[in-house]
Amino acid sequence: MSVAALIIDDEVAIRQLLRVMLHDFGYMIYEAGTGQEGITMASALHPDVILLDIGLPDMKGTDVLQQIRQTSAVPIIMLTVHDDQHQKVLALDQGADDYVTKPFGEQELMARIRVALRHRQVMSAPTVVRVGDLVLDLVQHRVERTGTVIHLTPIEYELLRVLAINAGRVVTHTQLLREAWHEATYQNDGHYLRIYIGHLRKKIEADPTRPHYIITEPGVGYRLMEPDTEG
Structure with a gap:
């Protein structure tokens, strides 16, 4: 069964890049260009992983994160820029699983996704x-x-x-x-x-x-x- 990924990012070029990367690994891909659209799609589609831009046109990525976290433990990886250090910390403290800094490479991104998915699978109190x-x-x-x-x-x-x-x-x-x-x-x-x-x-x-x-x-x-x- 393929893994479903939801991309929430207002930059068309970034969504296209992510689409190509994830498609090569057999992922099923959904896309949202705004925070509110992403929240709606996350609730309706129940993706296996979410790639969430920290800066969106209608609301902060951390606000999107908080709303999704109210009802879902889906792995969420934040997409950030180099000078967003404070936002990285805030997102992680609010429940993000990880972050990837733009520009990012395919190997780094896929490794972060694998770790996030694996971590969710083994969260049942390992001994x-x-x-x-x-x-x-x-x-x-x-x-x-x-x-x-x-x-x-x-x-x-x-x-x-x-x-x-x-x-x-x-x-x-x-x-x-x-x-x-x-x-x-x-x-x-x-x-x-x-x-x-x-x-x-x-x-x-x-x-x-x-x-x-x-x-x-x-x-x-x-x-x-x-x-x-x-x-």
């Missing part, structure tokens, strides 16, 4: 998560790399757990702070997060100065990747 050589047992709170147990502090473990269950997807600074610390005191302090990510890299990376697992998304957050799929 063991594997990312490359890393294995996290979420029941026993145990972490191994190539069969060797890695000893983490509670905060380090929580950070790695959140990144692992979202493997391949960017997790914002706010999401990580909220999940790892819980107390409001630290939720707006990126300094603590940088320190603990540094500690975590020293324990799981072969070379912490050139990380292959925990990838920084500048100004947005972090992404846990398998080394051989880093983009």
Whole structure:
């Protein structure tokens, strides 16, 4: 069965580019040129994935995201521009699965779509998560790399757990702070997060100065990747 993708973007050239890319991979494609049209089509067609432009002529992409999220958990990937850092963070915090920055390549886009679709399929509370050589047992709170147990502090473990269950997807600074610390005191302090990510890299990376697992998304957050799929 083919995957149905809904493209919500007012730029005809972008929709055409996406149509060609997705068609090559056998996707069924629907298109909307406005936010309101996209909301209506998302409700009526129940697509498997939505590609949503962050800037639309009739409403903000984040407003479209919020309305769709009220009734659907469909994977939503935001299409952004280079200087939309604040909007990227806002969209992710409001429920977007990922973002792709314009201009984007076919391989990057399709990888993001595959990760989003896969993540939705395995969201039923996995007990063991594997990312490359890393294995996290979420029941026993145990972490191994190539069969060797890695000893983490509670905060380090929580950070790695959140990144692992979202493997391949960017997790914002706010999401990580909220999940790892819980107390409001630290939720707006990126300094603590940088320190603990540094500690975590020293324990799981072969070379912490050139990380292959925990990838920084500048100004947005972090992404846990398998080394051989880093983009």
